[in-house]
Amino acid sequence: MITAKARAVDGPDKPFRPAEIQRRDLDSHDVLIEIQYAGICHSDIHTAHGEWGPVNYPLVPGHEIAGVVTAVGPLVTKYKIGDRVGVGCMVDSCGDCEHCRNGEEQYCHNGKTDTYAAVDKYGEPTQGGYSTHIVVTENFVLRIPDNMELDAAAPLLCAxxxxxxxxxxxxxxxxxxxxxxxxxxxxxxxxxxxxxxxxxxxxxxxxxxxxxxxxxxxxxxxxxxxxxxxxxxxxxxxxxxxxxxxxxxxxxxxxxxxxxxxxxxxxxxxxxxxxxxxxxxxxxxxxxxxSMIGGIRETQEMLDFCAKHSITPKIEVISADQIDEAYERVLASDVKYRFVIDTSTM
Incomplete structure (x- = not known):
């Protein structure tokens, strides 16, 4: 198991706290990513506050993830150590249904696996990008174009x-x-x-x-x-x-x-x-x-489109200790226009 530093919340009215979480050992097609930046999405706030249904706390939100590959499983072919990559709102799907075969994994008939607040195929709860590392199967990892800064790329993975x-x-x-x-x-x-x-x-x-x-x-x-x-x-x-x-x-x-x-x-x-x-x-x-996010193929298309047209989100980079304040400011519409956590501050 791989120990990652994180920020977790223990209930709908609780503040974020430093935590350590366990990431699984790499399976054959897994990629280990050292997260460098994680965007804050309004969905994170809804989920952390328990507004979309019961939550299995403690929770580590975050599905706008940008970082660098630091290890790969023995059968990985799409990525190598040092690649600049991202992870969005989902980390797996059944791969067999009509929607998955059509590249629309977000509508997986058997249920996609969300990046956090879900249960993966190993029976473990998923924890998101407010952390220093994450392990994801290679088919759900995105390549970040070379002309795009990682902090600005993170919000593209959802917004x-x-x-x-x-x-x-x-x-x-x-x-x-x-x-x-x-x-x-x-x-x-x-x-x-x-x-x-x-x-x-x-x-x-x-x-x-x-x-x-x-x-x-x-x-x-x-x-x-x-x-x-x-x-x-x-x-x-x-x-x-x-x-x-x-x-x-x-x-x-x-x-x-x-x-x-x-x-x-x-x-x-x-x-x-x-x-x-x-x-x-x-x-x-x-x-x-x-409409709900997009499939992996379309998400890569979006990243390449944004790189081609020099489209980037307007961001404010914050430290991990500022997450609670950032949530309050999002709810008050006091951000232009996306908070991004520098995970080196975990």
């Missing part, structure tokens, strides 16, 4: 693929009008990616306080949703709306912004149920959909 996948699936590109709801960790990635794909991009945010940032990142327009005139002015305008916020919104108001055949896609995951009036779908053949 990047979570927004790239729906934009790719619903064909954002030249001639398409795309709106991004929320200008946070996910939203600021969606703006950059949609812009690089060639779409006309509009940000819909509660206020205009981040307007300058949004326009700098590639948005063509920026509107405040606190202004009711926004919904009148933009009615029927968009082909695709990516909703990145993790709170309840007035879905009917946003559906009214879609053109005929337009789609509103949720990537933010509110803890509470949501509701809508079906008439707002029927009237203009609109769709309301959801």
């Amino acid at each position: 990047g693929i979570t927004t790239y996948s729906p934009l790719n699936h619903w064909n954002a590109g030249p001639g398409k009008k795309v709106a991004v709801v929320g200008m946070g960790g996910l939203g600021h990635m969606a703006v950059q990616i949609a812009h690089a794909m060639g779409a006309e991009v509009t940000v819909l945010s509660q206020t205009l306080k981040k307007k300058e940032d949004g326009l700098e990142l590639g948005a063509d327009d920026y509107y405040a949703t606190s202004d009711l005139e926004t919904f009148e002015k933009l009615a029927g305008r968009f082909d695709l709306i990516i909703n990145t916020v993790s709170a309840k919104i007035n879905l009917d108001a946003y559906l009214g912004l879609l053109a005929v055949d337009g789609t509103l896609v949720n990537v933010g995951a509110p803890a509470e149920p949501v509701s809508l009036s079906v008439i707002n779908l029927i009237g203009h053949r609109r769709s309301y959909a959801g």
